[in-house]
Amino acid sequence: MLVPTLCLATSLAHADVEPNDGCLSADRVELSSMPATLNGTLEAPGSGRGDIDFYLISATPETPLRIELEGDSEGTDAVGDPMLAYLGLGCELLASNDDYFSLMSRLPLYVPASGTFVIAVTGSGDMTLTGDHRQSGGYRLSFSTYSRSIGSISGLYLDAITGRYTPQGSVQLLRCTDGDDPESCTAPVASQGGNGGAYSFSAEWNGMPIEPGYFRVRASFLDEPVWSEIFWVAENQHYRVPTLYYEEPLGIGTIEGRLVDAMTGVGLSGEEYPFASVRLRQFPCIESCYSVDVAPDSAGHFRFDETTEPYLRPGEYRITASASDYETQQLPTIHSGAEGEKRSIGEIALDPKPVRISVTSPCDSDSIDGGICRYRVSLENRSPERVRGSIWSIASGYLPGGTLSSTEFQAGDPVPISLRAGESRAFQFEFPIPSTLRGDSTICSTTYFGEGYGNQPYFNPSVNVSSCLTKTGESEYSVLSKKESRALIEGR
Numbered sequence: 001m002l003v004p005t006l007c008l009a010t011s012l013a014h015a016d017v018e019p020n021d022g023c024l025s026a027d028r029v030e031l032s033s034m035p036a037t038l039n040g041t042l043e044a045p046g047s048g049r050g051d052i053d054f055y056l057i058s059a060t061p062e063t064p065l066r067i068e069l070e071g072d073s074e075g076t077d078a079v080g081d082p083m084l085a086y087l088g089l090g091c092e093l094l095a096s097n098d099d100y101f102s103l104m105s106r107l108p109l110y111v112p113a114s115g116t117f118v119i120a121v122t123g124s125g126d127m128t129l130t131g132d133h134r135q136s137g138g139y140r141l142s143f144s145t146y147s148r149s150i151g152s153i154s155g156l157y158l159d160a161i162t163g164r165y166t167p168q169g170s171v172q173l174l175r176c177t178d179g180d181d182p183e184s185c186t187a188p189v190a191s192q193g194g195n196g197g198a199y200s201f202s203a204e205w206n207g208m209p210i211e212p213g214y215f216r217v218r219a220s221f222l223d224e225p226v227w228s229e230i231f232w233v234a235e236n237q238h239y240r241v242p243t244l245y246y247e248e249p250l251g252i253g254t255i256e257g258r259l260v261d262a263m264t265g266v267g268l269s270g271e272e273y274p275f276a277s278v279r280l281r282q283f284p285c286i287e288s289c290y291s292v293d294v295a296p297d298s299a300g301h302f303r304f305d306e307t308t309e310p311y312l313r314p315g316e317y318r319i320t321a322s323a324s325d326y327e328t329q330q331l332p333t334i335h336s337g338a339e340g341e342k343r344s345i346g347e348i349a350l351d352p353k354p355v356r357i358s359v360t361s362p363c364d365s366d367s368i369d370g371g372i373c374r375y376r377v378s379l380e381n382r383s384p385e386r387v388r389g390s391i392w393s394i395a396s397g398y399l400p401g402g403t404l405s406s407t408e409f410q411a412g413d414p415v416p417i418s419l420r421a422g423e424s425r426a427f428q429f430e431f432p433i434p435s436t437l438r439g440d441s442t443i444c445s446t447t448y449f450g451e452g453y454g455n456q457p458y459f460n461p462s463v464n465v466s467s468c469l470t471k472t473g474e475s476e477y478s479v480l481s482k483k484e485s486r487a488l489i490e491g492r
Helices: 482-491
Strands: 005-008 012-014 027-031 036-042 053-058 064-071 082-087 093-097 105-110 116-123 137-145 152-159 170-176 185-193 198-201 213-221 224-227 231-233 238-240 244-246 254-261 277-282 291-294 301-304 315-322 334-336 342-350 355-361 372-381 387-398 406-410 415-419 424-432 442-451 461-471 477-479
Touching: 036 053, 036 116, 064 082, 082 105, 093 105, 116 137, 152 170, 152 213, 185 198, 185 213, 213 244, 224 244, 254 277, 254 315, 291 301, 315 342, 355 442, 355 461, 372 387, 372 415, 372 442, 387 424, 415 424, 424 442, 442 482, 461 482
Parallel strands: 005 027, 012 036, 027 053, 152 238, 152 244, 254 342
Antiparallel strands: 036 137, 053 116, 064 105, 064 137, 082 093, 082 116, 152 198, 170 185, 170 213, 213 224, 213 231, 254 301, 277 291, 277 315, 315 334, 355 372, 372 424, 387 406, 387 415, 387 442, 442 461, 461 477
């Protein structure tokens, strides 16, 4: 089969010759001069898949090249949102771009030593290049070289008080489309960080030359931005940006306290059960909110200080404390204003929930008998009054390699229950595990208690507990820790 070869000059050419919807049947395009453009069309989707156009490009080896793709309405409706991909001669995907600060796509690259490579035009989201899109219409491919480049852009970023460099912070170079409009400076060119306050840019982030144009520098220290004015840099020019100065924001000093059980006074640990957590959140929330979570140590002590990320500023804060099987508590607003100020919250006492549920015997290799997973839980009434409701358990599975990657079903029937004050009772649940279960599959059980009568408990759950195990061999299972099980269930 003869494949057409087209030579492009600066004039527009139509090079989309079907069939070219496979990498091995790509249209050949020779870039004899640049800039050059070609027009093509993504045909209307049919048979459940969209059209893809492949081009085998020939150009001078090692040439820095910029390829842009956008919808074109010449002779047909423009494709709404095309995607551009770059492939090697073995049809392996090397890079792709779906939207470059607009619905236009752009790829910068160096022509490989062979002088040939493959470009694919497809619809947005078709990352596997299988026609998985519903786009159609005309498009324009543009090829251009980086024929002009600046020399460099450099400058300093210093502490406004000491005049010294900072080992922290980062600097970003942005390209502007309008020399008078700061809002037009949105396209990132390159960035640097941790250079002690000195920066220099002579190439884009992808190694391509930086073409002349309007630019702006954004320097950041602890998320506080400092901007340069918009400036123009000409071909071969080495531009020095006026020094940028930052003022280091004040920190909150320290805020510390201890989380305890309101009934026993025992510290609540964040490292193990009951997995306590303390959140410090700026209040009120203006534009963006600063918040951070810490886990108390084994004795319940917690501390926010200068090592806390994100960096916290002086202001109004709220503290929220929580732990498994305890009522969450939010403290009144506190103020931290002076740099280096030390604030002690004292003890935060959390009330135990009226009912506590715990796994007393998890399902493991020893308890899986005849393909049945059996596990026991204990329900304790810690309130001064009788509680009535139901207890039930849900099993869930994470199944790698299956048609569906997960499953969920009820383990046994719900059990109505009435507990006197201080009474506890044990319950057993079970469900079958087939011998054909794949390795690395994870099975979890989550047992709930809800108060009420009839169907009310299912819509009024008050506590739950989870336990998980992973299949590690033909008939071997590994039980996950309470912390691992909790994280897995919460993250699903």
